[in-house]
Amino acid sequence: MAGAYIQWSNLHRLQSEMIEVHFQGGALPEGMSWDDWLVYMEEKGRTLNSQWQTTTEGVDEMKxxxxxxxxFTLHRPSPRVPFPSENSLLTCFDAATQWAQIAKEHFERGYFRRPWFATHHNFEAAMIVLFSLRHAGAAIRQKFDTQQLFERTKLLTSNFLIIASQGWGEVAACAGIYERLLGTLLESVFSPDHVLQFSPAQDAELNRYLYPGSAQLEPLRFGMGPDLMSLPDDLFESFTNEYAMTASPHDGTNYLGWDLLDHWFTDEGFTEVPIQ
Incomplete structure (x- = not known):
């Protein structure tokens, strides 16, 4: 347990360093070019990955x-590098669709309890897949055949629909956006001689979803306006008190059906991941 937590924390620290450079104007290490930095960060990530394998037995899938x-976060487009190299976008497509396959397996087993976060992460991966196809389609087609491209891209759609089937139907709107933009890009995959007709309006829409901004596609519809200042000052205190009243005073069983702590760090989370 301790080894898993330490490795997880180290990965998040590395991701924080990476996002600071990508999105907050953080300085590159002295003497490094952008390409040097990508290699440097990827090597650090691979080192952590190999250490995770040796210190955290049984969680290779989560690793x-x-x-x-x-x-795909390291190689994705950002305000600092709006158009990554073809090699970076090829890495993005491969990594994002591999991530989508594992996510699908998790979702099918019920291995998620937070539909909003699951949707957010899947939508981010979906937009990165679209951008990669848009700007490195030829390189991607050279590496993957038509069937592989179809199966990999449709994983993101399947994930949205699995989440929607759990009771949050509005997720289908994300699937609709992805499918609408994907359809245009897949025309050139299935017909190599086809001239890609991806309009400036579609490029603008893709960029709007690709970069940080409002996470809401529509105004909130939960009985209150989108002005979060209207929430009561003691919201968290009230929530935690209510949570406490729903738990058993003897064994702490949570009858709300979810944990305050991330499920990945509970015993249940580990037992759900098969030993490779």
Whole structure:
């Protein structure tokens, strides 16, 4: 347990360093070019990945899941580098679709309890897949055949629909956005001689979803306006008191059906991951 937590924390520290450079104007290490920095960060990530394998027996699947996300975040477009190299976008496509496959297996087993976060992460991966196809389609087609491209891209759609089936139907709107933009890009995959007709309006829409901004596609519809200042000052205190009243005074069983702590760090989370 301790080894898993330490490795997880180290990965998040590395991701924080990476995001600071990508999105907050953080300085590159002295004497490094952007390409040098990508190699440097990827090597650090791979080192952590190999250490995770030796110190955290039995969670190889979660390790690979996390490393795929690290890779497509490292090589993705950002305000600092709006158009990564073709090699970076090829890495993005490969890592994001590998991540989607593992996520699908998790979702099918009920291995998620937070639909909003699951949707957010899947939508981010979906937009990165679209951008990679948009700007490095030829390189991607050279590495993957038509069937592989179809199966990999449709994983993101399947994930949205699995989440929607759990009771949050509005997730289908994310699937609709992804499918609408994907359809245009897949035309050139299935017909190599086809001239890609991806309009400036579609490029603008893709960029709007790709970069940080409002996470809401529509105004909130939960009985209150989108102005979060209207929430009561003691919301968290009231919530925790209510949570405490729903737990057994003897064994702490939670009758709300979810844990305050991330499920990955509970015994239940470890037993759900098969030993490789």
């Amino acid at each position: 690979h899941f996390s490393f795929c996300r690290f890779l």
